[in-house]
Amino acid sequence: xxxxxxxxxxxLAWVRGGIEQELDLTRQYLQQYAFNPADPAxxxxxxxxxxxxxxxxxxxxxxxxxxxxxxxxxSCAALEGRPEPAGPAQIKPLGQALDAAGQFVEGLxxxxxxxxxxxYPLYRxxxxxxxxxxxxxxxxxxxxxxxxxxGEFREAGLGELTLMLRGERARFQKALLAWLRAxxxxxxxxMAQAVAAIEQLQSRPRERAFxxxxxxxxxxxxxxxxxxxxTVKQLCGKVDLQIxxxxxxxxLAGERLMREVLWQVARSEPVVERISEVQAxxxxxxxxxxxxxxxxxEAERARKQPLVSELADALAAAKEAWEQSATGAGYxxxxxxxxxxxxxxxxxxxxxxRALGKLVSVVSGAASELQVHPERLDDRLAVEMATxxxxxxxxxxxxxxxxxxxxxxxxxxxxxxRQSALGxxxxxxxxxxxx
Numbered sequence: 001x002x003x004x005x006x007x008x009x010x011x012l013a014w015v016r017g018g019i020e021q022e023l024d025l026t027r028q029y030l031q032q033y034a035f036n037p038a039d040p041a042x043x044x045x046x047x048x049x050x051x052x053x054x055x056x057x058x059x060x061x062x063x064x065x066x067x068x069x070x071x072x073x074x075s076c077a078a079l080e081g082r083p084e085p086a087g088p089a090q091i092k093p094l095g096q097a098l099d100a101a102g103q104f105v106e107g108l109x110x111x112x113x114x115x116x117x118x119x120y121p122l123y124r125x126x127x128x129x130x131x132x133x134x135x136x137x138x139x140x141x142x143x144x145x146x147x148x149x150x151g152e153f154r155e156a157g158l159g160e161l162t163l164m165l166r167g168e169r170a171r172f173q174k175a176l177l178a179w180l181r182a183x184x185x186x187x188x189x190x191m192a193q194a195v196a197a198i199e200q201l202q203s204r205p206r207e208r209a210f211x212x213x214x215x216x217x218x219x220x221x222x223x224x225x226x227x228x229x230x231t232v233k234q235l236c237g238k239v240d241l242q243i244x245x246x247x248x249x250x251x252l253a254g255e256r257l258m259r260e261v262l263w264q265v266a267r268s269e270p271v272v273e274r275i276s277e278v279q280a281x282x283x284x285x286x287x288x289x290x291x292x293x294x295x296x297x298e299a300e301r302a303r304k305q306p307l308v309s310e311l312a313d314a315l316a317a318a319k320e321a322w323e324q325s326a327t328g329a330g331y332x333x334x335x336x337x338x339x340x341x342x343x344x345x346x347x348x349x350x351x352x353x354r355a356l357g358k359l360v361s362v363v364s365g366a367a368s369e370l371q372v373h374p375e376r377l378d379d380r381l382a383v384e385m386a387t388x389x390x391x392x393x394x395x396x397x398x399x400x401x402x403x404x405x406x407x408x409x410x411x412x413x414x415x416x417x418r419q420s421a422l423g424x425x426x427x428x429x430x431x432x433x434x435x
Contacts (some may be wrong), residue, residue: 009109015056016105023102024051029055029093030076033279037085038099041308049078063141064377065118071126072097075431078130088179093129097122115289116141135231137256137263146256147205148212161201168194176236184219185346191236192218198243210253213261214239216278220268224349224357225275227307235260269352301400303350311347313394318344318363319389325370326382338367340377344392354411362414363388366421381420387433388417409433 006012026049033042050073057066075094078087100122109112115140125133138338172194179187195218199211220226238260242253266284270276279285318340322332341364348360367383370377391413395402405408412431419425 006108006114007076008380012060012108013107016109019053019056019105020102022049022052023098026053027095027098030091030098033079033086034088036093040080042188043076043080047073050076051100060109062114062116064114064119064139066099066136067103068097068116068123069101071123072101073131074132075126084160090129094152103308112118117287118289135260137260139176140263140266140287142259142262142266142282142284144209144282144286145254148209148281149277162247162249164201165198165243169195169240169243169247172240176240180233181237183343183346185342186219188222188346191223194282195239198246207252212260212274212283213258213278215267216265216275217262217268219260219272220265221275222349223271225269226267227265227303227350229397233266235264252408253369271352304399307347307350308396308399311344311351311399312393314340314343314347314354315389315393315396319393322385322389325377326386334367334370334377335361335433338371340365341367348392351393351399353399356392357408359388359410359414359417360392362417362421363392366417376421380425382419384413384417388413 026046029042029046029049029294033039033046036042050069054066054073057063057069075375077095079090100119104116104119117136120134120136120139121298124134172191175187175190175194177187178192180182192215195211196215199208199215202208202211217226219230220227231397238257242257245251262278262282263286264274265278265282266288268275268279270279319339321333321340325337331401341360345357345360345364348357351357363385366381370381391409395406395410412433415431416433419430
């Protein structure tokens, strides 16, 4: 079922009484165990009744609720295996989870959308308390029957197809290692190109849908719509393994991997059209519960603060390399400046601020231009580049309270730097810096 409200609630209403009864019995056995922790048999009885709720959820295709109930079962089993009896601190979350499951069912019957991710905070607490891992895709069940748009298909025989897939995997692996080890932004672009080539080799809609969604995932990384956190890097490794399986003839990606890819696309900013298309085709945005309004700003700041720090660190190295290029070391320091400016560009892209991202892209482009035409490094370019780096430094220091004229300032700096880097400075056309 999707995040849409359940159109026909009759099947759920029909089993509602049974679900309530099984949840109540589960609570009773947990309370008896809390009263007498020396009797773990009460936990077995609790699990037995809760398993009925899990089965009903599966029958109704409420996969997220079923997975949530399975975690409650696993947590009860973990308490059974403890060498010492559990205390109130271990039992209380189980009662809260049972209440949440019952409220979830009641919400569906009232017409609330099917959003199992609302259960994730409790789900994660239960899983971590027993030493298990938990991630949002555990409760993320988008419809997987969306058809990808028609596109270019490259027909190849089995032998040729295998060679091509091995070649694309080699390119993907090389790019992935470069990105993971050195933060090389070109690695992301190379991985995206490899995935695009693999998509063109898929003839069956379901296989093509996976690689289409995976292209959107890498689009988000390349264009700054998604921060490269641990789960993102982990997923890149899983995509590499899927390419290997595809080259070995295994074919279709598993449902879990598809849900992990779609989860990352769902939480990405739609910075390019393909991301929006995948989000719409799989109805991904409908599956994301809205956080409380008063938590939005705080959550956004918490998410972006590490990225701002990363930008500041990369910029400090870029400034040092530029000072060496413009003064003592001369042309010999330009490769270092190009490398560091690429890292600045990657960090700025992850923040998703359009004006800042554009300015940083022009700085990186000017660095590339100087690699080809080092003779253009004159006093004017030295001053404009230094000024641009100062503007970026100020933006990093005050990212959450940028001045109102920052966009105008960045646009002016973009044009000034572009003209000086291309050797086409025109005093009558170059814009002055605001302020």
